[in-house]
Amino acid sequence: MSKAAVLGAGSWGTAFAKVLADAGTDVTMWARRAEVAESIVTRHENADYLPGIALPPSLTATDDARAALDGADIVVLAVPSQSLRDNLQVWSPMIPANATMLSLAKGIETGTLMRMSQVIIQVTGADPGRVAVLSGPNLAREIAIGQPAATVVACTDSTRALELQKASATGYFRPYTNSDVIGCEIGGACKNVIALACGMASGIGLGENTIASIITRGLAEIIRLGVALGAKPATLAGLAGVGDLVATCTSPLSRNRSFGERLGQGGSIESAQAATHGQVAEGVKSCSSVRALASSYDVEMPLTDAVHRVCHEGLAVQDAIGQLLGRRTKPE
Ligand SMILES: NC(=O)C1=CN([C@@H]2O[C@H](COP(=O)(O)OP(=O)(O)OC[C@H]3O[C@@H](n4cnc5c(N)ncnc54)[C@H](O)[C@@H]3O)[C@@H](O)[C@H]2O)C=CC1
Numbered sequence: 001m002s003k004a005a006v007l008g009a010g011s012w013g014t015a016f017a018k019v020l021a022d023a024g025t026d027v028t029m030w031a032r033r034a035e036v037a038e039s040i041v042t043r044h045e046n047a048d049y050l051p052g053i054a055l056p057p058s059l060t061a062t063d064d065a066r067a068a069l070d071g072a073d074i075v076v077l078a079v080p081s082q083s084l085r086d087n088l089q090v091w092s093p094m095i096p097a098n099a100t101m102l103s104l105a106k107g108i109e110t111g112t113l114m115r116m117s118q119v120i121i122q123v124t125g126a127d128p129g130r131v132a133v134l135s136g137p138n139l140a141r142e143i144a145i146g147q148p149a150a151t152v153v154a155c156t157d158s159t160r161a162l163e164l165q166k167a168s169a170t171g172y173f174r175p176y177t178n179s180d181v182i183g184c185e186i187g188g189a190c191k192n193v194i195a196l197a198c199g200m201a202s203g204i205g206l207g208e209n210t211i212a213s214i215i216t217r218g219l220a221e222i223i224r225l226g227v228a229l230g231a232k233p234a235t236l237a238g239l240a241g242v243g244d245l246v247a248t249c250t251s252p253l254s255r256n257r258s259f260g261e262r263l264g265q266g267g268s269i270e271s272a273q274a275a276t277h278g279q280v281a282e283g284v285k286s287c288s289s290v291r292a293l294a295s296s297y298d299v300e301m302p303l304t305d306a307v308h309r310v311c312h313e314g315l316a317v318q319d320a321i322g323q324l325l326g327r328r329t330k331p332e
């Protein structure tokens with residue numbers, strides 16, 4: 001039986017820990033706050049992030065990272081992208097030597113413009129084959145209540161990808177293996193930005209044609225960036241690309257879409273932030289790093305650029321729409 005440590009007890013860390021436990025994997029979660037760990041152990045609930053969802057009694061938790069990591073052969077990294085590096089610097093010496101590290105985060109690091117697998121390799125010094133990524137249409141609450149969904153486990157080491165697939169396959173969760181780590185990470189980080197754009201459009205009162213146009217043109221710019229970085233277009237046409245893009249851009253459960261919707265309704269960044277109740281909307285920071293990454297590869301990403309300008313340069317949503325539609329016409 002695999003032994004997993006899930007580091008991060010937010011909504012996805014908790015839901016994915018439940019998936020692993022339901023798949024028969026021995027799981028210990030690490031929570032930053034002792035009371036969250038205690039609630040998981042004694043009440044089998046994470047009331048802050050997944051209220052009302054019964055967690056398996058076999059799922060255990062601690063606020064001691066060393067205890068969670070002891071003997072783990074799978075280390076799941078489930079903290080937000082911008083805090084991964086700092087946390088990993090503390091955890092790195094405690095990670096068992098041959099453990100596979102699996103990133104759940106969907107973002108690009110501010111400043112370094114690194115993907116999460118690159119951050120993990122840089123901080124831990126691990127061989128790239130030990131680093132995997134999980135990404136797909138996986139809204140945490142739907143998974144936690146056992147609604148069927150599929151996902152992608154990407155790793156350049158196919159044996160480790162298969163081990164992760166086995167450790168996380170359940171009657172409701174279907175992981176597919178893939179060797180395209182770059183494609184999965186770019187799909188996951190960029191769809192959050194496009195979901196912000198869809199939320200903005202919806203919040204300002206626009207309908208389904210607009211949303212479909214943003215999703216489709218969003219995919220076009222995600223593929224442009226992915227291909228420039230070495231991703232396979234087929235990955236971006238799959239679960240970690242189109243699949244996640246559609247789920248996030250259309251679901252009221254998406255924190256990114258909801259954040260954008262509040263901006264479209266005239267709310268400020270501060271009020272949209274406050275409404276997340278401490279949960280992360282990764283696209284708000286990643287829009288700037290994705291934009292900078294695209295610019296360094298000379299890739300045009302007009303929707304991402306517009307989202308960055310709304311979130312960080314005070315551009316009004318209505319003016320962003322005007323600027324997008326005012327661009328010169330071109331072939332598809
Ligand atoms: N919630 C979802 O439906 C999904 C989320 N993701 C991704 O998973 C990653 C984690 O997201 P969630 O669990 O949803 O986030 P969340 O906002 O629900 O929880 C984040 C967790 O990280 C902890 N945290 C925040 N800042 C921290 C710091 N500086 N140091 C240590 N811990 C910190 C929080 O206490 C919390 O336990 C994100 O990159 C997100 O994009 C991926 C798929 C689905």
Ligand SMILES: O=C(CO)COP(=O)(O)O
Pocket residue numbers: 106136137138139140192195244247248253254255256257280281282
């Ligand atoms: O990544 C997700 C679904 O796959 C969750 O999206 P949000 O972070 O926007 O809620």
